[in-house]
Amino acid sequence: MSGEGGQNALGHLVGISLNSAGDSGGGIYATNDSFISGGGIHKDVVKIDHNTANTDLDSNGDGGGVYLSNNSVIVVYRLFIHANKVVNGHGGGLYLDDSEIRAYTLSNSYNTCLEEGHIECNLFSNNSAVASVASPLPGFISLGSAIYMRNNSRMTSDEHSLRARFINNAADNGSAIGLYSQSTLDIQGSYFINNGDGGAGGTSDLSVFAVSGGDSVLDLSFSTMANNISARVFQINNFGTVNLFGSIVYEAFDVPVLPILALGGNSTFNFGCSIFHENESIGLIPNIGGSVVTQNPGFISADSLSPESSNYHLRYDSIAIDRCNDNGFGDFLARDSDLDIRGLDFPGINNGALGNFDAGADEVKVNDLIFADGFEM
Numbered sequence: 001m002s003g004e005g006g007q008n009a010l011g012h013l014v015g016i017s018l019n020s021a022g023d024s025g026g027g028i029y030a031t032n033d034s035f036i037s038g039g040g041i042h043k044d045v046v047k048i049d050h051n052t053a054n055t056d057l058d059s060n061g062d063g064g065g066v067y068l069s070n071n072s073v074i075v076v077y078r079l080f081i082h083a084n085k086v087v088n089g090h091g092g093g094l095y096l097d098d099s100e101i102r103a104y105t106l107s108n109s110y111n112t113c114l115e116e117g118h119i120e121c122n123l124f125s126n127n128s129a130v131a132s133v134a135s136p137l138p139g140f141i142s143l144g145s146a147i148y149m150r151n152n153s154r155m156t157s158d159e160h161s162l163r164a165r166f167i168n169n170a171a172d173n174g175s176a177i178g179l180y181s182q183s184t185l186d187i188q189g190s191y192f193i194n195n196g197d198g199g200a201g202g203t204s205d206l207s208v209f210a211v212s213g214g215d216s217v218l219d220l221s222f223s224t225m226a227n228n229i230s231a232r233v234f235q236i237n238n239f240g241t242v243n244l245f246g247s248i249v250y251e252a253f254d255v256p257v258l259p260i261l262a263l264g265g266n267s268t269f270n271f272g273c274s275i276f277h278e279n280e281s282i283g284l285i286p287n288i289g290g291s292v293v294t295q296n297p298g299f300i301s302a303d304s305l306s307p308e309s310s311n312y313h314l315r316y317d318s319i320a321i322d323r324c325n326d327n328g329f330g331d332f333l334a335r336d337s338d339l340d341i342r343g344l345d346f347p348g349i350n351n352g353a354l355g356n357f358d359a360g361a362d363e364v365k366v367n368d369l370i371f372a373d374g375f376e377m
Contacts, residue, residue: 015047015080023060024095025067026051026084032070038077038122049082054089057132062086062148063095064127072099076122076162081146083126088137090178091148092127092171098151101185103162122164129171130202142203143210144178145171145195153183161188161221161329163337169195170203174210175230179240182214188329189337190223191312191361196230207235211267215239221328222246222336224312224361226302232281234258236267244271245328248297248320248360256281273324275359295319297360313362321346321364325355336363 016027027048030036038046054061065084068074074094081093089095129142146169155162162185166176175196179185196205208228211218212235220242225233228251234242236258249257258269259281275297298318300311314320322345336342342363345356358364 020052022056026053028066034072037075038079047080053086062089064092068099069097090143092129092145096149096153125167142172144174145169149183150180172204173206178210179216186219192225198229205230211240212237241268246324320359322356324357337361
């Protein structure tokens with residue numbers, strides 16, 4: 001494997017780029033208790049990009065960017081996983097088989113993935129898991145474009161949830177994330193934007209999240225999903241479970257949150273204090289835990305034609321402000337996507353039934369709103 005090193009304006013950039021593998025692990029192949037670490041305390045950003053797995057187009061090959069198996073570990077911190085691809089396989093960015101994700105956030109300063117060179121957070125963008133046009137496998141369905149986890153893969157840190165931005169990833173099912181066969185993942189303070197392309201680019205894009213089999217569990221809290229171009233947001237089957245709390249799901253109105261047919265095989269969808277764009281796909285949703293259905297969450301800007309340039313922070317009049325409690329936190333830091341402290345009580349807004357935590361990936365601060373709106377509040 002070869003590496004491509006460089007430096008950006010805000011921090012060092014080291015990486016593994018433009019590699020390929022006939023089988024698994026286009027960029028990194030790790031097995032048998034291997035350990036892979038992300039960026040370090042000196043603001044190094046690990047860039048894993050433009051790697052391809054399974055270039056011989058057969059049925060053996062997974063993990064376009066990284067392949068881990070047999071109790072291996074990857075520390076997801078300051079990772080930029082971009083434009084990796086697997087053909088006739090699963091896990092365009094990360095593939096885990098009986099392996100672990102550990103997530104850490106060391107800085108409390110205001111840093112964002114897109115504005116400051118991915119210094120303090122993780123970005124999964126433009127990864128893909130596709131079927132070969134030249135040699136398609138009969139009935140093949142690619143799974144988990146950014147992250148695919150199977151066979152008891154899990155998160156191991158008791159202190160930190162995975163925090164990242166997932167943008168422009170595509171696969172047949174799980175255009176962002178696929179969890180299978182007793183795998184578990186805890187995500188908080190994250191954005192899922194423009195994943196899938198509506199089946200126009202060689203993938204079916206059946207769902208943003210696919211959770212299936214053997215008690216697989218996705219815990220997703222205080223996150224924002226918007227402008228994804230997949231057939232549905234959640235696909236849950238065969239004893240899979242999704243626990244959604246304090247989040248915003250605001251897709252195009254013809255994209256269902258969870259169709260009846262997408263919840264089968266003794267599977268479970270639990271939610272509380274979340275804002276949805278529709279309720280028809282799963283029937284009449286009661287107002288459990290302060291959940292709101294079919295209301296605009298009030299982003300600063302959310303243009304479906306240019307999702308990457310949109311601003312998914314909350315406006316001063318957003319219904320997401322001060323409406324949740326701290327249920328659903330997977331770590332003690334309780335910070336938002338910008339690493340701001342959560343639970344700030346915004347003045348002049350009546351708290352929701354549960355508390356003063358904002359729904360979605362962003363916790364609004366008074367100063368944020370003053371500068372964002374030019375003192376015209």
